[in-house]
Amino acid sequence: MYVLDHTLPYIILGMPELSKYGITIDCSKQKICQNGKNLNKSQNHKNHSNDKNKHNVSLHISECKQINSHCSQTTEDQVHPPQSVTENKCELRKEIKNIIKNFDSVFSKDKYDVGALRVEPQRIVLNSDLPVSLKPYRTSPVEEQEIKSQVEK
Secondary structure, three states: EEEEEOHHHHOOOHHHHHOOOEEEEEEOOOOOEOEEOOOOOHHHHHOOOOOHHHHHHHHHHHHHHHHHOOOOOOOOHHHOOOOHHHHHHHHHHHHHHHHHOOOOOOOOOHHHHOOOOOOOOOOOOOOOOOOOOOOOEEEEEHHHHHHHHHHHH
């Protein structure tokens, strides 16, 4: 049996470990169960815990994980991941498919289309064939006279 103290400032448990050891964490009720057994410590012990005890609890968890990873008593057919996680994945996939369907011009159609440039033809409609009257850039008056003198030559 693993004793977890949920008053720790942090705890890192992955979903595979939780399902492997049958641990259920109910945050709303502040309750931790393993295979239906309540693992919470008594309220008196929680109030008297200090930093040293908290550190020992976290070490105990990591040691138990290492010991039982070699000789686990659970089989693959006993491991059941929580249903809510699976449902969320399905809902997320549906949302993603809807987004891709609605904005299909943005997403690539196949793996070779990724990063391809889509060149759209561009054109500028001019009212006449005469040159544009605006100068393309500004110059100082001194440079302007020098350019005029070079053009006149």
